[in-house]
Amino acid sequence: MSLNQWCPAWRHKRLFVLNYNTDPLSEDILTAILKINAPLKIISNEFSGLTYWTYENRRCALMMVRGYERLKPNDPIYYGSRYIIFHTKLKQNLLMDDLNSSSGIILDKAYHILYNRTAIEIHHKNFFTNQTIQLDPLNIRVPNDLMNLYGRTLRMSLPEGNQEVTTFDAYLGKTIARHRNGSFEVSSAINTTTDYGIMNIGVPFLGSDKVIALGSTFVSVLVPRSKPKPVISVLVDPFDYYSWITLFVLIFVLAAVLSLFGELLSKLNFVEVVLELMMCILGGPTLKYGGWFENQLITNYCLLSIVI
Structure with a gap:
């Protein structure tokens, strides 16, 4: 053994x-x-x-x-x-x-x-x-x-004179009881049927300064401070793999359409149009566009960039 x-x-x-x-x-x-x-x-x-x-x-x-x-x-x-x-x-x-x-x-x-x-x-x-x-x-x-509590009532003690039970304490007690086949109630008495209690008694409890509370184990997680990140990493973080793919596909499709049918951008080569669309995301348009189709397309693209 x-x-x-x-x-x-x-x-x-x-x-x-x-x-x-x-x-x-x-x-x-x-x-x-x-x-x-x-x-x-x-x-x-x-x-x-x-x-x-x-x-x-x-x-x-x-x-x-x-x-x-x-x-x-x-x-x-x-x-x-x-x-x-x-x-x-x-x-x-x-x-x-x-x-x-x-x-x-x-x-x-x-x-x-x-x-x-x-x-x-x-x-x-x-x-x-x-x-x-x-x-x-x-x-x-x-x-x-x-x-499995087999129908047992989970009793939380809240003696008279203490503050009312908080929404979280009641929700937590009811959730535990529901998942463990039991029920939950708040009682003002403290006896052997009491499972846990929340109180401020003002004096040490059982020779210590403990406060009676739910459970007997409390886990705190110490999260280390993150290391400084470069600007590029900060920009990349909000997007997942598929979001970046979708964004670049959108840029290349718009660049292809504008290089073929745009009034001003059709005079530029494909790479320059791609760079211009990237600049629209980072700092806004750098050129004055002409034609209704080109203006509408760039305007909607800039609005989409603001949302992104």
Whole structure:
């Protein structure tokens, strides 16, 4: 089993190891995992470490448990990290039953690894479908539960006293819900059903100066300043390949017509007429034309050049 598949090093800079099992087999498994050259590991055996280290999103935690611990807080608490939980294989796993019931601590990105000395099983519950699936230990594929919300309501918290939801926030929430088979609503309450929130609380959040907002990943693209370009390059940029072909075909056709039927331009050779038409685009006509046909053709061509 590759730890990097569960907790990619490019995303998770540190791995939080919570060791609550002193069984020799559990210690052997943990020792083997710690030898893997993966992200920096922070190890804790304090029960408060579950909240202290892994409450926030975008963290990855490895837990070694016995399987008969009970987690029954007064109110349901949501933990947003990804958890890899090693359980001793029991006939009745009280801890996993509590976690899958959503009545206490909610770990919706948890993978339960049940083991003994002869077998291993990997279980994961999709809280949108309320179903637990079993993964193949020899061919692990981490499922993406967020691809289908199965009718879940995506709730954005906007507590009273804050500004009204912006058009973009509402549009973005509705778009995500529509594409992921869900619905969207704005709520004034903050509880375990809240998916994200936008607020100005005026004080640091969870020991930092973060502002709760949509998602957990924000990407900014730094666009390098373009290098100075020559005048010719600036003139060429607005047109694509086919536009230039069309323009030059127009110039050559008009030059052929004017060199044959123009009153003044028929006295010039073909190359001079082409140069004159190019000058009409760059700086306007350089000659005084004669005849109705020639004047009309040059006038319309100059108007077209202005549009171009």
